[in-house]
Amino acid sequence: MAGETGLFLYGLVPADVEATPDADGVGEPPGEVTVVRHGDLGALVSEVPLDTPLGRSADLRAYQELLDGTAVVAPVLPVRFGTVVTGPDAVLDLLRPHHDRFAAALAELEGTVQYVVQGRFEEPALLRAILDENPAAARLAEQVRGRTEAASREPRIRLGELISQAVELRREAENRRLLDTTAEYVVSTQLRPPNHEMDAAHVALLVDSNKEDALVDVLEEYAQDRRGLLRMRLLGPLAPYDFVDAHQLAG
Template structure:
């Protein structure tokens, strides 16, 4: 039967799995696969595995329980392989890599930040600060019949939005990266101009959270900074 893999820890990790269920319906039983230096938490994989709420919660519960007792390499939801021997072979082949990564994540948690600016406020700012955008907008509002004006204004605004959002993203990262051991940026969606994960040492969490609060106050009410964490360090495995 295929094996579902949750996470990798050192063999000295407590690995307290009592009271936890694995993915699947009915829930699978959790177990560990060991090598000399590493252990993987696994279960039998259900025949049909989909990101349902119960299974996502079961996956996350394993990570959180393990995090409470030490450093974890959390795998993303849905990772499966053929059997326990295949898991053991990977642990043996990549012992040095996984051990180094566990050391890099020791004493840390992930925080994920998404940032957006109110679209209307950004457009107002562009019209106030860009002479060319203001001129084009005034001509259009005055009733000019030139069909090229709206297109020119749209292209100009699009360029301004991208440039300003790039500057804002850099500003946010600069304000927070000094409080994190590592950072990873990811693809933005919707109106966000930033999506980034920070690997933060537990002893530095208060400073990191304080810096985020200070930044939110500095940017003002037109900005939405959404911070989630502490999380398993999925982005840094």
């Protein structure tokens, strides 16, 4: 397949969306981003060599930057990263039979963007709070203090279990608190699984674009209120990765 090319598929957009001249696609050198259209739909694509593996951090960054930049100005349905088809006819084979469903999904996303809120517990403060509130855990902590791991194996295991349970309960409470705080500004929400044992909250928010500034202000206040216990991070605006049925848009 040396020398053969295909089309990398980024996402679906309304047919009137144009690719900006300075948009960079994946690959080295970056491919030119164009739009394949059918009816009310367009597909953002760029040409890629079929014999070149894609998956560098630069490729993922180009994919995300294109979709996130598009989401600021128009609704977009992200397609799973790495989806490559043989050419424009293959893109049309995707668009034609699903035209009305994709168009309806884009209409629902009109005027929205995604934000992701991450909160991570400050471990020393969290452990102090758990020991203060849980006498059993405090007793176990006293038993293992100053002893070798081998000599205190059983109480260490039990202490770890109690701390893990306490963290899980606090994580559930923190996610509920965060969702309650942001409910006024969002269209939909998705809880993300923790990716670290000290994760306190990990939530994707589909936000009304007219309420973005208010949401950011509320989250800044939230972070200030939780300062010392949590470290907060806000990502966005992003394409609605968490609010698209990814398997239906995969190649």
